[in-house]
Amino acid sequence: MSAMNRRDFLRRTGGLIAGSALPLSLIELAFADEQQNFTFAYISDSHIQHIKGKDFVRNWDRGLIRTVGEANLMDPRPDFVMYGGDLAQLGTKAELDHGLELMSALRHDKVHYVMGEHDYYLDLGEYWERQLGPQWYSFDHKGVHFVVLNSVLTYDEWTHNRWSSGEERMAVMAGLDNPSGSPFMVGEKQRDWLRDDLSMIAKTTPVVVFSHSPLQKIFKNWNFWTEDAEQVQVLLKPFDKVTVFYGHVHQIQYNQIGNISFHSAMATAWAWPYPETYAQVDSLLPKLTVEMNRADPFFERDATGWQFVDVWSGNATLHYSLTENQPRTVAFNPKTGRPEDTVYQNDRIPPQQHF
Amino acid sequence: MSRLSRVRQAAWLILAIVPVVGAADPFTKQDLSDWQSAYDQVVTAGRDAFTDPKLGNNGVVCAQCHPNAANTHPETYPKFQKQLGRVAVMWEMINWCIRNPLEGKDLQPDDPRMIALQAYITQERRGVALAPGKH
Numbered sequence: 434m435s436a437m438n439r440r441d442f443l444r445r446t447g448g449l450i451a452g453s454a455l456p457l458s459l460i461e462l463a464f465a466d467e468q469q470n471f472t473f474a475y476i477s478d479s480h481i482q483h484i485k486g487k488d489f490v491r492n493w494d495r496g497l498i499r500t501v502g503e504a505n506l507m508d509p510r511p512d513f514v515m516y517g518g519d520l521a522q523l524g525t526k527a528e529l530d531h532g533l534e535l536m537s538a539l540r541h542d543k544v545h546y547v548m549g550e551h552d553y554y555l556d557l558g559e560y561w562e563r564q565l566g567p568q569w570y571s572f573d574h575k576g577v578h579f580v581v582l583n584s585v586l587t588y589d590e591w592t593h594n595r596w597s598s599g600e601e602r603m604a605v606m607a608g609l610d611n612p613s614g615s616p617f618m619v620g621e622k623q624r625d626w627l628r629d630d631l632s633m634i635a636k637t638t639p640v641v642v643f644s645h646s647p648l649q650k651i652f653k654n655w656n657f658w659t660e661d662a663e664q665v666q667v668l669l670k671p672f673d674k675v676t677v678f679y680g681h682v683h684q685i686q687y688n689q690i691g692n693i694s695f696h697s698a699m700a701t702a703w704a705w706p707y708p709e710t711y712a713q714v715d716s717l718l719p720k721l722t723v724e725m726n727r728a729d730p731f732f733e734r735d736a737t738g739w740q741f742v743d744v745w746s747g748n749a750t751l752h753y754s755l756t757e758n759q760p761r762t763v764a765f766n767p768k769t770g771r772p773e774d775t776v777y778q779n780d781r782i783p784p785q786q787h788f
Numbered sequence: 789m790s791r792l793s794r795v796r797q798a799a800w801l802i803l804a805i806v807p808v809v810g811a812a813d814p815f816t817k818q819d820l821s822d823w824q825s826a827y828d829q830v831v832t833a834g835r836d837a838f839t840d841p842k843l844g845n846n847g848v849v850c851a852q853c854h855p856n857a858a859n860t861h862p863e864t865y866p867k868f869q870k871q872l873g874r875v876a877v878m879w880e881m882i883n884w885c886i887r888n889p890l891e892g893k894d895l896q897p898d899d900p901r902m903i904a905l906q907a908y909i910t911q912e913r914r915g916v917a918l919a920p921g922k923h
Contacts, residue, residue: 482847490846492889608839610855655855703852703889706859712916713856728859730881731871733888788861 470745471575474504474541477517477680477739478700480551481532489531492733493522496701496756497535500739503754505540511741512574514541517680517698518549518585518645524603526560533564545572549645549680550585550617550656555603557592558583569623571630577639577744580630582623584644584659584679587615609655609705616653617646618660627668639674639747647679649688649695652708652716657682669693674747684736685753687763688719689771695719696742696751696763696772704728704736707787723777725753725761726784732757827907834908837901844890850905853889857912864922878906 479497482490504514516536521528529552536544546565548558558568568583586592592615596602605613619627634640642648648665651657659665669675675693683705686697707724708716718724728736735757743750748765751772755761762775777785838857841847854860865878872880879902883894895902 484846488846490848491891492848608851610851705853705855708858711856711858712913729871730885730888 469576470743472507472509472511472741472743474507474511474514475517475678475698475740475742475751476500476504476514476536476701477547477698478519478549478683478702479532479535480519480522480700480702481528481535482522483525483527483531489528490522493702494531494535496703496734496737497532498538499734499756500701501535501538504739504741505538507741510541513543513545514539515643515678516544516546517643517678518547519551519680519700519702520546520549521552523600523607524552524555524560529560529564545579545581545643547581547643547645547680548583548585550606551603553583553585554592554606555599557599569626575744577641577747578631578634580627580640580642582619582627582642582644582648582665584619584646584648585617585656586620586623587618587660591615614656616658616660617656619644619648619665620661624661624664624668627665631668631672634672636671637673639676639744640669640672641744641749642669642675642677644677644679646681647686647695647697648677649690649719651682651686651718652714654711654714655705655708657708657716666690666693676749678742685725685761685763686719686722687751687772688721694749694765694772696749698740699725699736699738699753699755701737701739710787721771721773723774723781724785724787725755726758726782727787729757830904830907831911832908833900834904834906834911837905838908843901844886844892846891848890850885850890857909860909860913861922862906862910862913863916863919865920867921867923878909882906 476497480493481497482493484490504511520532520536548561548568552558552561562568569581571578571580573579592602596605605611606615608614631640644659646656646659648659648662650659650662669677670691672692677693677695678698679695680698680700682697683700683703684697684707685699686695688695704725707718709718725736736755738753738755738758740751740753742752748767750762750764753761753763761777763772764775765771766773837843838850838854841849843849851857862878865881866875868874869876869881879897882902882905886892887894
């Protein structure tokens with residue numbers, strides 16, 4: 434295997450499961466200390482949806498099954514797998530169990546999970562926590578400090594006083610455009626925890642943060658938004674290199690705010706429109722972002738996918754593996770000090786124009 | 789037959805034969821308000837259908853992929869759909885979505901839910917210039 438690079442391996446083995454070459458590529462990066470470079474796989478937003486009995490929505494199941502199959506073919510294996518949240522659609526035990534069963538086909542030893550609102554608002558994360566552990570935590574890997582936050586909390590009054598049942602609360606929060614929803618936030622308690630957690634870390638240590646919602650404000654109506662994003666950014670500001678990864682938006686987004694690079698994950702389930710396509714309200718999509726191609730509804734996996742991330746010198750290169758599309762790569766450019774698409778940054782193609 | 793009935797009958801006969809100048813033109817503020825309200829009710833019914841897990845057969849709703857009906861582009865229809873190999877109108881694409889992601893059965897083009905869905909989708913896109921055929 435050593436003489437074959439990852440692309441060749443995937444090309445050869447991919448044909449066995451997908452009937453064609455897998456849409457993966459890898460830019461090889463060479464650094465003085467290769468021991469410090471590593472890759473992790475990043476899967477998000479599968480929205481496993483229970484119909485009844487043993488029936489689940491086939492389309493969303495297939496997205497996750499395909500992703501797990503592709504991630505299993507990566508060689509060398511990524512060091513670990515991150516799951517970005519919204520494993521379930523309505524947070525039920527049946528959905529979480531089925532989603533975790535599909536995820537259990539991963540060959541990787543370690544999977545870290547992030548809480549999504551679709552996992553949370555039925556029972557406020559109780560079953561999720563029993564299966565997967567704490568809702569926020571940190572860990573270290575090869576000199577990088579990783580932090581996982583639950584960014585989908587909201588005002589206590591909304592969570593506790595408005596609904597006759599967890600099902601009703603979950604149904605409202607599950608509607609992205611439901612005007613009765615409520616803005617996401619990390620909250621004071623977790624920000625205090627984060628301040629403490631980071632106080633033990635040297636400012637030169639690269640920090641990588643995972644949240645479900647963007648820790649930046651893009652579009653409040655659809656919760657492409659975290660209400661206390663600026664207060665979290667302040668805690669991250671003293672560090673030389675910070676990267677924030679988030680799910681929730683089901684589309685390619687990236688940005689640079691000060692020292693913080695932001696990257697979003699594709700969903701394995703379905704694509705979402707860019708907020709600027711809703712003509713009635715203004716939104717703040719980062720100018721830096723070159724949008725993903727518009728989804729072709731006739732290909733049910735189009736505009737879905739997953740990603741793997743190379744961490745090098747404390748910066749990140751995000752490889753989008755898009756099931757019905759050319760792969761995209763968004764890499765930190767040390768010259769400009771921001772993430773940039775390696776092909777399309779200054780040369781968009783017609784499908785990347787959204788309206 | 790009473791005298792009043794005879795007069796009514798005669799009036800209908802005249803209406804049927806002679807075009808009555810002026811009867812169709814005037815409408816009042818009340819009319820406008822009534823018509824707007826009739827439209828608004830259909831838009832509301834459209835939003836209900838757009839978020840109804842029973843529209844299809846698997847519990848998936850239109851709004852799951854199309855928040856605020858975004859990415860439906862009602863202003864671009866009719867347009868050529870390469871996957872169909874011909875020009876299609878919007879209700880055909882709505883039925884495509886009902887059959888595929890929603891795993892349901894086609895609605896008739898004049899089904900009140902189909903009309904309501906189009907009213908809601910177009911309402912969310914109000915103010916955008918017509919661009920038939922655009923991709």
